[in-house]
Amino acid sequence: MTPVDLDGTLAHSAQGWREAYGLPLHVTFLPAVRDNLRAFAQVFRDAYPRGSIRYAVKASGHPALLAAVAQGGAGADAASPFEVRCALRAGIPPQAVNVNGNGKEDSLIREAVARDMLLVADSSEELGQAEAVARSLGRQARVLLRLSGFVLGEVTGARILTGGTWSKFGIPIDEIQGLLENLAAFPSLRFQGLHAHIGSQLTRPEPYLAVLGRMVELGLELKARTGSCPILNLGGGFPVNYLDGPAWDALRRRLAARDGFGWNGTTGGLRAGADGVLDASRWHGTAFHSPWPKAEMLRAVLQGRVRVEGRALGAREALASLGEPELMVEPGRSIVEDAGITLCTVVQVRRAATVHNLVTVDMGVTSHADALLEGGGNRWQLLGGAAESEPFETFIAGNLCFSGDLLTPFKTSLHRRPRRGDTLVLRDTGAYSGHFLASNANAFPRPARILVEGDGGITVMKLRDRFQDLFSQ
Ligand SMILES: Cc1ncc(COP(=O)(O)O)c(C=O)c1O
Known part of the structure; x- marks a missing residue:
């Protein structure tokens, strides 16, 4: 569960933050980020020392956060020019940056190739672009082939499943054979291995094991054709326990x-x-709980069994059969989600459909994307006041002008009846939720986002919008 302390210290800090940055406010606690990174590193030390972490910047990016990632020995998975810039500014070496994404512009491919980043090619079309760029630069580009089209069933929510058959990402597994036979068409690309990001919030190890087995098979084939397959990248998706x-x-x-x-x-x-x-x-x-949260999922995968060419093998045995490639992972959510909370203010307590409690707060789903994209399983807590004999069960609504702007599709339980002006804390919002759909709907300012150190020191990741940030003159 959340390693964030929610006692009186938070209530005290919240008052100061409210005055300094305004509410709503997104807060990420760096010590919790470091703990999560350490846990992944420990699993690799215990179970597969040739493992490496590339933190997925899309989950939450800022040079100060990424500096903590770099200090934790991890590289970055970046999916846009600014994500790349964030990683480099934080001191992550370009060689430790993966460049992902299904719509890379030539300028991004050029930067990746010129600075020896690891290009995760999303399609055979992109291989053609990368070949042209690398040739024009007179360089060899390091490339992973991103795979999709795995038949895995319903392993997470459809909006965050990326490795299935109907996917806008990756090279369909059915087409990979033809591509492997045609690698000579790309003399400026150095094929380093394979990549698959199945999806996010995967709550069971089986899909990882199915994909890993297939990747080892294809890795053996790549090795037979090119002489080596030094990297397999299993992507992210390690789950968080919202409940x-x-x-x-x-x-x-x-x-x-x-x-x-x-x-x-x-x-x-x-x-x-x-x-x-x-x-x-x-x-x-999208499920809100897994028996294998965060790094424990990686441990379960490394201790699990895969099928390689009809044979059942331990995952590590299978990797050994490929010559112990570097096993990369790209965790995002599992590094920052439970390190983050969102604070907002109660503006109204009323009834919906005559009989149900409904609390309205001073933000909408644009400040809590999880509610729209992933089902809104996050826990809420009210700051301050003594518990009443009966918990207060309520839905929580946002303040935007559309009916889908509900922050909880299920009733949530508060320790007392809230009052206008009370502060509500929304847990486990460090990844995606605060910024992924952040917009100026209804001309509300996007909230501030801050990083808090163990000693209370603060880095502002993003200031709250002002009028002039919304309306250019
Ligand atoms: C290619 C890739 N790698 C890693 C991630 C991170 O996934 P998660 O936050 O579930 O760990 C994503 C998320 O979309 C992704 O697209």
């Missing part, structure tokens, strides 16, 4: 009971069987 086990079970039980726990009858990820009864044991979409 602990009992809370996750309770959420599904409440939804299955159809007792008004879901907004307007929604049943979240539960579906009804032919008998019309909701199956609480099976969740469709």
Whole structure:
């Protein structure tokens, strides 16, 4: 669960932050980021010393955050020119930067090749572009082939599944054979290995193991053709526990009971069987809990079994059969999500559909993308005040002018009835949620984002927008 301390210290700090930066406010605690990085490094030390971490900058990027990443011995996975700039500014060497993305402009490919970054090629079309750029620079480009098209079933929410058949990312696995036979068409590219990012918030090791087995098979083929396959990259996707086990079970039980726990009858990820009864044991979409959170998923994968050319092997045995390539991972969410919280203010407490409590706050889904993209399983807590005998069960709505602007599709439980002006804390928002859909909808300013050190020192990642930031003269 969140390593962020939510006692009186936070209430005290929150008052100071509110005055200095205004609410809503996104806060990331750097010591928690460091702990998460250390945990991944430890798993590699224990189970596969040839492992390496490339932190996915898209989860949350700022040179100060990335400096902590660099100090933790990790490189970066960058997917835009500014993400690359962030990583380099933080002191991450270009050779430790992966350049990902399905729409790289020539200028980005050029920078990657000129500075010897590792280009993760998303398509055979991109290989042609990279070949032309590398040739024009008179250089050899280091390239991984990104794979997709794996038939894995429903392993996470459709919006964050990237390695499946219907994907805008990667080279379909069915086409890779033809490509491997045609590598000579790209004399300026040095094929270093294979990449797959299955998706985000993967709560079971099986999809990783299925993909790893296939990657080892293809790696053997690449090695047979080029003489080497020094890198396999398994991408990110390591899950975070938004809810602990009992809370996750309770959420599904409440939804299955159809007792008004879901907004307007929604049943979240539960579906009804032919008998019309909701199956609480099976969740469709993004899950809010995994028995293998964060680095523990990497450990489970390295201790798991894969199939290589019909043979069942331990994952490490399979990697050994390929000559122990460097095993890269690109964790994003699992490094920063539980290091972050969002603070906002209660503006109204009222009723919806006559009988349900509804709290409205001073931000919308543009400041909490998880609610729109991933189902909004995050926990909420109210700062201050004594607990009442009955918890206050409520939906929480945003302040934007559209009905889908709900921050909780399920009722959340607060320790007392909130009042206008109270501060609400939204947990586990360090990755994506605060900035991914950040916009000026309704001309609201985008909130500030700050990084907090162990000693309370602050780096402002982004100041709250002012009028002139929204409206150019
Ligand atoms: C190529 C790639 N690598 C890594 C990640 C990070 O994934 P996660 O935050 O789930 O660890 C992403 C996320 O979209 C990605 O697209």
